[in-house]
Amino acid sequence: MDYRRTYRSAAIVFADLVSRIPLDRLDGPGLGEWTLRDLLGHTVSSALRQVPTVLADPAPVLVIPAAEAYFGMARTAPPAMVAAAHQASTEDARKTGAALGDQPATVVSGFIGQATAALASAADEDLVATAAGGMRVRDWLPTRTFELVVHASDAAAAAGVPVEFDFETIAESAALAARIAAATGSGLPALRALTGRGPLPSGFSVV
Template sequence: MDYRRTYRSAAIAFADLVARIPSDALDGPGLGEWTLRDLLGHTVSSALRQVPAVLAEPAPTLLVPAPEAYFALARVAPADLVAAARAASTDDARATGAALGGDPAGVVSGYIGQATAALAGASDDDVVATPAGGMRVQDWLPTRTFELVVHGSDAAVAAGLPIDFDLETVASTAALAARTAAALGQGLPAIRALTGRAPLPTPFSVV
């Protein structure tokens, strides 16, 4: 699958959703303790705004060899670091959500333009400095597509609106979730659930 195309496609679908969300829904429920505005802020920050900065920062060493390894790292990180990262993520989500102001769709479109322009100047095998360590562009960007699809679907549910991701984008995200489950030692339960053999363990998540 063309990771560049699926990223752009996911970003466009997210922007279309944001343009359809009524302004009076933004301060309503989003995800967990986040409002819908916070959720949009997190998605913008994690999947769009940081892309130009990461792509512009070369890393001296490849530390994370695959997209699934990026997500699996969070499961083995010390609990205090994970808690601190989650608190910082919430603070950032709220700040970024507030910065979307009265024209979230316009702000999102601007960030998409910046991200796709930066991506056009990056090579697949460039090693860049991500929050998890050095990664190849072709391995890191699918994690941003994953953020757009997962949190875009969260936002769609919260807003009570459909979101239209194309088949290739959904398939690439589902495949990454499955590979992450396998990397975490949960591949077989995921396979059995997907083939109707057994329900997933409770709780179950790959992130």
């Protein structure tokens, strides 16, 4: 799969979704404690706005060798660190969501343009500094596609608006979810659930 194409595809689908969400739904429920506006803000921040910044920040050494290892690190981080990261993420989501104003689709499109322009200048093997440590561009960007796909589906469900991704984009993110499950010790339960051989535990998540 072409990770650059799937990222662009996911971003375009997200922008289209945002353009179809009624403005009067933005202050309603989104995900957990977040409003829908907060959720969109988090998605913009985590999957679009930070891309040019990360791609412009080289890392001296490779620390995280694969996309699944990026998410797996959160499972081993100290609880206090996870709680602090969650609080910072919530504050950023609300700030970014507010900055989307009453034309969120226009703002989102601007961030997509900046992200894809930065990506065009990055090489697959470039090492960049991420929140988890040094990663190859080709391993880090699929984590941003994953954010776009998962949170676009969250936003679509919250807004009652349909969303659909092409085969390669959804396949890449679904495969990454399976690899995260395997990397964190839940591969077999996930496989059995996907093949109709048993339910997943209540509250199961790979992230």
